[in-house]
Amino acid sequence: MTSSAEKQTVADSGNSTRPPLGKLRGFRFFFLSRTISGLGSAVTTVVLPVLTYQQTHSPLLVSLVAAAGTIPYLLFGLVAGAVADRVDRRRLMVAADVLGAAALASIPLAAALDSLTGAQVIVVALLSSSLALFFDAGVYGLVPEVVGKENIAQANGLIYGAESIVRITGTALAGGLMVLLDPADAVMVDAVSFLASALFIRAVARRPHGDAPAARRPGFKESVAEGLRFLWGHPVLRTMTVVGTLQSFAGGAIVGQMVVFADRGLGIHGTDARIGFLYTAWSAGGIGGSLLLPRLRRRLDAFRILLVALPIGAVLGLVVVLGNDWRVAVVALAVWGSAYLVVLVNTMTYSQEVTPAELQGRVNTTRRMLSSGLGVPLGALVASTVTVRFGIHAGMSTAVASVALAAALVWSVHVRQLVRGPSQVRA
Known part of the structure; x- marks a missing residue:
């Protein structure tokens, strides 16, 4: 249950003169970032396990790639959260997107050079998921900052609703792409989506208010x-x-x-x-x-x-x-x-x-x-x-x-x- 003090805190945040959610330029760019990146990630959710099986014929390794989205949270969850609270969140998110795009783009590049291996696919799956974790660690603080605490429920509802839609769309798209393209080439869709996400997050970063002054940083x-x-x-x-x-x-x-x-x-x-x-x-x-x-x-x-x-x-x-x-x-x-x-x-x-x-x-x-x-x-x-x-x-x-x-x-x-x-x- 909610205490009266907490209710007052939430009420106070609601007294902000911040404009409605749909008129917040920063949120619009952030929403586009999450939606486009989510579409690309939905494609690789299907494509990477298929590619792994083509390269290794190992059900165990396919399961490892399928679980790549959750493994980094166990390994780096505490670290990512501490990093996100110690650095500029937007810069962290842009860096994670750019590095994730580079990692994913290495797969079609290696396939074009006829040097792609199952080990590379597995490493890229784990690396891109780990970078996505650091991106998410920045998201948790960025959303309240951009929309205000009074709009968090609405913002999260829109974000997760859109992610549900693009997850369905992306998995269907993946099937069509693998008919037209080699699975390794289809991964490029996600690499491009990461770059687009980085550009939109950079646009959020150009808000005039900037980040709040940094507090004392403990060890x-x-x-x-x-x-x-x-x-x-x-x-x-x-x-x-x-x-x-x-x-x-x-x-x-x-x-x-x-x-x-x-x-x-x-x-x-x-x-x-x-x-x-x-x-x-x-x-x-x-x-x-x-x-x-x-x-x-x-x-x-x-x-x-x-x-x-x-x-x-x-x-x-x-x-x-x-x-x-x-x-x-x-x-x-x-x-x-x-x-x-x-x-x-x-x-x-x-x-x-x-x-x-x-x-x-x-x-x-x-x-x-x-x-x-x-x-x-x-x-x-x-x-x-x-x-x-x-x-x-x-x-x-x-x-x-x-x-x-x-x-x-x-x-x-x-x-x-x-x-x-x-x-x-x-x-």
């Missing part, structure tokens, strides 16, 4: 510890971090077992187009969630949204797991996907609202390290292990159990707060 180790202390010492944010990790665990379990569930649970085999409907429903649900969140935040505080969205997600998960009609599964997955994104973006928005500007990178990359870096791969691993031993319905049920556990956690905190009384509640 690197102390800097990391400071972010961890803030996250652990904020009861609501700590609870939301656990919820986000459980939610991401569920996402990893769902996506990781979708093909197996389609085959063994719904009777959709081989290359049946209905498998694509299941994936599209989950992603499209995110679009609905991104549109819904700003409206919810105008009526409910961040914690109460969790009280509603998590139980709904658990119930919809049961509908998916227990049903055997693919049409019901498609609808339930779409609505579940909406509730799923509402929880994740609501948690991120709240974190950006309550975290001091100088701690944004450290606090939010730590949260992301636990959710995406730990929750997603762990969910995929546990679900696949349970599926092998007990069957696909049991494997998919791990996702439902994770969401139900998150719901039980927030409701137990809520009940405890009601028993203690308003004077004991701290945000």
